[in-house]
Amino acid sequence: MATTEGSSNGQHSLSPSEQRGKSRLASLFESPSNLQKCHRCEATVYQAEKIGPVKGVVFHKQCFRCNQCGQHLTLKNYTTNQVDVSDKNVYCQVHAPKTVAKGLGNEAIGIRGALAQQKMQSDLGKKGNIGQAPLIDAQSLAIKGALHAPKAGGRVNEQIHQGATAGHIDANALHIRGALNTQAQYQKGGKMPHGAHQYPAYVIEKKGKIIEAQKVLEERQRLEEDALYKTFRAEREDEKRKLSQELDQEWEIKLKDLTEKFEKEFGKKAPKKGKEGDFKVNKSADKSVAFTDDLEKTLSPDELARVSHLTMQFEQQKKELENSMTAKRDNKKKYMTLKLVQKEQQLAGDLVAKHSQEMLELIAIKQKEIKQELQQEIEMAKQESVTLENGQVNGGEVAMDDLIMQAEEALKAMSTMDELPPPRPAACKKRELYEDPSVFTDLDEYVFKIADSEHSTWTDLVQQLTAPCLSDLEKVRAIFRWITVKDLNVIEFDETVVEDTPLGLLRGIKYGTETYHVLFMRLCSYAGLHCVEIKGKSKSVGYEPGMKFRDDMFNNTWNAVLVDRQWRLVQCNWGARHLVLNKDNEAAPAVEKSEKRRDKIRYQYDEHYFLTDPEEFIMEFMADDPDWQLLPTPITIKEFEELPFVRSVFFHFGMNFLDNPKSVIYTNTRGGAEVKIRVSADIVRDVVFHYQLRFAQKEKKHETDYKGAKLDRFVFQSMMNDHVIYSVHVPTTGDYFLEIFANKIDDSHKIGEDPNAPMMPFRLKCACKFRVVCETLTNKMHPLPNCAAGEWGPEKSVRHFNLIPLTHKSGVVTTSDSMEMQFRMPRKLHFVTKLRMNGIDDHFLDRFVKQSISGDVVTLSVQFPQTGQFGLDIYARPVEASDNHTLAHACKYLINVDKVSNPVELELTRPENASTHMSKEKWGPTSLFDKFGMKCINYRDPKIKLNSTNQIVVEFSVPETLQVSYHFLREPDEDHRDNVTIVREDSNKIAKFFINMIRPGNYLLAVYAKFESDPGKKMANVYNYMIKYAPDDGSLGKKKSGLFRK
Template structure:
């Protein structure tokens, strides 16, 4: 790539701190050795893969298998019946805890009221003493009346403040007690299933009551399933059952897992059910039928229980180990460069064990809803984010950092300082298959005012970006326009940012599935720091969404033979751009000049010329008459299509820094120039009293003439479709026109078609 004024910064602008090699898609596929140490889990201590598995003549596995996996396994082992009895005992304990917490809340609030009343009485006594010290005959000063009102207001405000503190304290204690109870209940449920395991097979080495240690998963998410389409039936079942009320968790899990054969399917159907409940927590059904609220969601709706805890409970009923992980998250409101300490940006998520491997799940972040209208009636459509189901650890670490480094589930845990120095990356970044070309840090430093961010892309996507100053005045615009250049080169999206001045800036990238998408999602954000700028700032870029190919190129079989990078530097007489065509299509083009002084865009079609065009290619010549930015756009359409308009196929940004002092325009072309080739003259301005050689290829032409001042000059037919001749321009300025008569073009073959126009000018007019 020719750097020009759009050159990228040096490597000093890119931070080298990143979790291992996050762009290596194979580096994170871990294989656990069968002889790995598991001292902390007694159930695994004496396990040897060959003891049980060789009898089954299956491939050895580093993890023991449960004999209770599918719905049929649970039904045959009478697991559901035993769970109903245990769940009833758990419910009684929940009700006892609820009564206890309500009593404790009332006691705490009464203590608060008593303390406030005591302080209020003391203040009233002090005020009364002040009144008694006054003479009996004197009237009560107005100031004492005001003081009484002030005391009332003071204690009212004091009660509100203390009530807020006490309420938060009570809520925290209630959540803690409830969380411990849920953990105990889940463990008891897993223990029950473990007992059923041993009843079914005394040689079973798997113990549901023993939690496997946190380790990196064996294989990536893609090794478990290629597309969410494989879960279509399960997802539909979960969504359907989300609208049904249940009195017991056992019956709910029994119905949800009725068609499940594997642990993966169980984890999926429970995940989708929880998401549907999260999305529908403010649905119309709850307004119309307020008494039909699920008893199972009572803890969630009261705030004592989270959706993560709900998912954990469901998993325990399904025989899946699930843990809640606490830590920090780069969620809403977080921007690169911010600190994380205390309770700011605290969060939680879950991990679920599937086939012996821990997988990351976030039901809350996965749930999204879109409100729309159908048949003029309000309708809520639920949508979910696939990224948060079994997220790969190397992707998850961009957003979440656990308090316990083991729950990063990475071979080499990332230090907290390096987590903070990662770019802020959102789920659409991964959902659309994006990757960083380099290991960028959260802060990009530059001393030139130029920064480059390169993304690897799986296909042509829709992109947008926003550059905004960190510190701005209220009167200043939120974002800075014209400072970002986007180029699509092969499988890369290259963003070049030209800062207008020194300072701190946030740079955000947005992405959509379609290249013309107007609805884009946040992908990633950086902090750009420029403390000192060498030289003057670069001028703003043209207001063009991106430069490079569009899907039209592939759809119509067009490829760029040269200049694959859409950024082209022109410091010569002209540049040449070639396209290879696989079939006959309709083509047209535009050529524009962008004036950086006033932001205007001017059409300058006489400085671009379709030199040749046939079924296999098109050759364009471009001239730049002054310094600045030029936009060359190629438009195309299928010749057999019904569409009247042509779609953009490719855009070039041509940068001219040193224009040639003798740049002239090209000749003007007409519709019949299609499939012809001009060899000379390539200059559109011809001087008077000169002999000019015309040489061009005109397929299927019977005759070719150059007409000057109504004098027709016949060109000679050479080999093939070549026509050539020497013509005198004459002493008078005017127009030289090239005509041709074609064989079989019309019924009247005497009609001549205009091909080209040249301007005949005085010598003085050609001087630049």
């Protein structure tokens, strides 16, 4: 055996083929980090944006460009350096380093056959000179490639191949077929989408056979589907006709009865000279009643008036009957349509399931056929490669090895499955498939463009959708995003849409017979993905914590799709919810509206419902078949009802419950209950929480207060490290709903460099909800001080202002006499503080709070006037901000004062003479009103009636040094002080009372006053208003009693 000399280090040199093989082998042992770096930009390459490996390296799709000119390349048209095998860059056809014609030697693949044939011809005595350069004509493969002019059906010179003994290569060989078919594809104008994964042309051709078979099957299935939809239309028309006949007959009978009744009445009241036939009732809308000329002439004016009155009664009753029948027709039509749609959905779903199975079986059969062909051709190609080596004809291994490798990759990609795995938990969590949706950014953008266009066949749509996809995961993602971005709920169908148009594909959506999950299953089958339909219960719209599931309520359907032989859950319908989309119904060009809608929608789908982990999915959905819960241990319907009510926001922010609460929480005998939620530590500083406490009874669902105090004041929310705590103390026995909201904020919701930039408002979304049940209450619970809504403690100031607490880091403080608290400021801030106490007017407490600033530290000093419970609100804004810049709430504290050495007597907001037993003579001004120099500006009548609004502003002219207060009561004895705000304007010369009545009723506004120069005196009652709020809808009863009885 011939050998070659080794290099100076004693190792023998390798042939190009061996070097390439070694390079490939070495790449298998490289660290994963090296394999995931782009060869061009050296940044990490994720699966969704990966191309390669090519020569053992990978590229980003955007980096897969010619090393010389930068032209974007694909796996279909790239070329590598055939001269230097160590060069791992890619090139276009023009700039690829390659041997030129004058340098072709006996190693060139294009003339191996020619050399062998030349030797044979020489032996046969044919003309030829071995010592000269071999004759190269246009049949040589290398020159064919250089000339870019091979023909799809062309063959290499028959004489050469018939006589060649070394390296039998013909047009059926993998590498030649690839070159020929590539040219054929190019000549046909066939181009794959930008960035799509490209197999060699001969593999594309084989896949094209599958696509053609799919189209044939789709056409047959469409005919079957057309027939089904024809039966749907026929049945709908038949049911509509029957309904019309039934109602028309009913109308005729009732109208006849009404007419006969009227004719009897006419006979009683008409004069005796009238006879049968003198009066006629017509059914036409324009002339319902008519008299004969003879009768009309014989009637006296009084008789004619009586008959006319009777006629008007008839017309009115006929109109009422007509309206009643129209409403009945609409209700029956709605019920009929609902029943038909349910039936049609079931039939259409069954047919799509059948078609999907047929499509999957077809794809599996075709893939097996192609696999067998590829395997045979790969074996033949490997044998030819070995034959070439043994024949000492070197230099072509690179091209041959490339083709073999690509064919083997294609073979692996065509995975077939003889038997589906049973439903069982997946081997890994969703986060192990992908950590962040951003890995799909390029794919999602590609899908958005596809969604803007229309397709006439499902085959074409799915082929285009999945063209860039390298894995099952990416295919499922492309289908999911197409459905969610398409926003099928708002598609407007023209009545002229027919089945063979692009929108005809979505006719099932138009008729209401095809749902999201059926459409998803259909699209998956065209992509060769196994998908099943799962039926079960869901905690959907209308469900409240503690409800029991019944057979006919809260039914839902979703999908499980097979991704890399693991079943994953998908809920397209909920994933496509666009709850925050403000639809613009104004007239606008269709293209412009579509553009705006797409821009809004694409970032508003819900990622949570794509491949949701079963442990999270079970919180909202429970499959009827326990196996399809995909849990290690399936749960029962009772356990499902007891699970906390949560929404996707809960999982988006990595939340979990600390004490495993149930959906229904029972309070202790003091009305107390607690909920603790942990938040992902890496985003806890950016997550904002809020809550709402409301009555669970339907008749009270709109009531947000209890005896004038907001129900939210019976909840204490605080943050501790990475968890939020809700302490509830309900005011009375009964059932309540505690709803917890959350959202993530960004820099626009924090204090920024621009001192005048306002903090932008943000939308909070429901994270979870509980039913709170208080069966026994032994103590009367008082509301918390009336501070700004939301959480207590300094965490809010850190989050929004970067205002760091130096002293008090908890939201609850217990102290005596006085306290000082300090904060470190990130910049100079202007502060306003408000001390609050139940029953005391806020402005009476202002003098007990002082502030001072030293460097970057602000100190707040509070001297408490009495023992009891106080609330301290802290507001702030940048010092440089303009005067009209609104102060933002920074934080608040709950302060319990257990001892005060020198208590100060405070004026109560409900003075003693503000009794509910006030007599009716005291409406209006008292004798002190004029003595205090007060005047009414707008409402001079003390009795006010409101129908169209629940808000008014009462204004008084007052001396600058006069202090004013009020009491606001709703009959019989509900304190609604929280619904009134006093504003002093015009240098304190005008006092405005902004009043809001939250529900109908009778209200008392009692105004009190005293001069600042009389600190020892109590406030005196100066004016009393009686306000009756009765909306136009008549929701307020007519009963009058108690204080407001006349």
